[in-house]
Amino acid sequence: MDLVLKCAQFPQPGETIAANSFNEVSGGKGANQAVSAARAGAQVKMVGRVGDDAFAGRLVAGLKQCEVDCSTVLATQDCESGLALILVEESGQNTIVTVAGANARLLPADIDSLRNLIQQSDVVLLQLEVPLETVRRVIEIARETETRVILDPAPIPQGLPDELLQVDLICPNEREAEQLTGMPIGTPEQIEAAAKALYQRGAKHVVITLGKQGAYLFDESGGRLIAPFTTDVVDTTAAGDAFAGALAVYWAEGMNVDDAVRRGNAAGAIAASRLGAQPSIGARSEIEHLWKTQS
Template sequence: MHNQVVVIGSSNIDLIARLSHLPKPGETVGNAESSQAHGGKGANQAVAAARAGAAVSFITSLGDDAFADSMLQDFKRSGINTDYVVQHKNTPTGTAYIWVDAQGENSIAVAPGANYKLSPDYIDECRILISGAELILLQLEIPFETVEYVIDLAASLGKKVMLNPAPAQKLERKHLKALYNLTVNETEAAMISGLPVDSPEQVMEAGKKLLSMGPEMVVITLGSRGVFYLTKREQKMVEAYPVKPVDTTAAGDVFCGVLASQIVQNKKMMEAIKYANAAAALSTTRLGAQPSAPNQQEIKAFLDQHEF
């Protein structure tokens, strides 16, 4: 199989409790509704890219529990190549414990589990796969040293790397310089650039600062304010699609995965961002992380209804 996108990142099981209010220390809230869903930034982005039409291989680390088995089945159903998914004995699959109150506010605790066993040594075992990729997509829910190792390896192989630095963390200039695409939200843009992003002018300044740090292209997602992207040759603001959100979980991951799928299909950047924007907007009208990622037909239908 020709591997257009190789996603390297995390897989979590999300254990969700919907409550009337978030418990205070020592308090028990007894009216919770529980559910579980597949999540993790790497997995969300891999699923989104595959459903949007890219040939996707996923490098991730799972435990040896029932959660891992159901995740693998789901990846395969989404058309993802799972040959490079590694499972570790006596290790739990990554787990996120999510409490959500009646207003939609949440508290989250993440137990990385097997995600933190995705090591540079294992990346070496995946060198053939990485060398055949058109684009490598990364986030920061796996060991930071592994992310840095992948960026260095990809640079030595002349590969395009797209990084979504979430959860937000500062990066060394040498790694930023090796990136083809840096996609950040407002929090990440402010942390890495050191500049505020409240007004359109501030977003532009932060974007220019990020671009000066080395990536070929910077994309800043701004929720309902849209998306700002810039390269050395152009800069544009792309409007958001108006929707009534039900659940914004993983909207950013859907955007990243779908944008990656469009880049490897050689779409013009404006079109690629509009397509990713539409997919992210559509995902917010559905519950859950991976279940909310739309397929190509759904994205096209949404675009037909919402053309500016």
């Protein structure tokens, strides 16, 4: 659950400020991306855990309302659901602190029973808000069953092993790409160097999302900038998740990766133009409308 406070500017250490508003909004990177994929037209099954607190039922109900299959979302006793405290500046930029809660209880044993589900899927979309050993197990099964894997590597833990980067597509934002590579990102040359470094570590396609600048794609064909879409930025909280979910759907449908990334840019721009996480994610018709009006 995202607890969202809007404020004029972020507080400095030791400073107390007054927020302009407060909202509780269903969130979580995996859940946001599931909603994005569903709204982009896919049949989506969410794998995860919620706690036994007051938020659990609301989180699952919100996903079901978005037509996400939650039959593999497990309830966890004596545990809180995942939580995020999000501060949003008037500029639309945000800062986020998360509590893993039940997310930390999703274990490899939970995944072993889902081999058939993974095998039957066109794409498995992963994030790092669950234990790394669980992510590793999903990737292992997906590789064995030849199922395409997209990894949104956030939040980035200390010492992320290269084997978790060896997926079909990885889509960090600028800051995450810096953390993964230890390389500064600012100039076009630096962006290309970081993307190439991630490609050399095993990702078949690397997409670094650049906000208003679009996205940079690197694969066996080399590197290229995928153009952005223009919207008025209100809150960037779920923009990256909207991007990943839409990209996954269009790519799974057979669209080439460049155009799928461009559709992802459209989904991210729509989400950034609205407040909140899941409520900000646009439908496929909105993605296509933005594509047609700005292409």
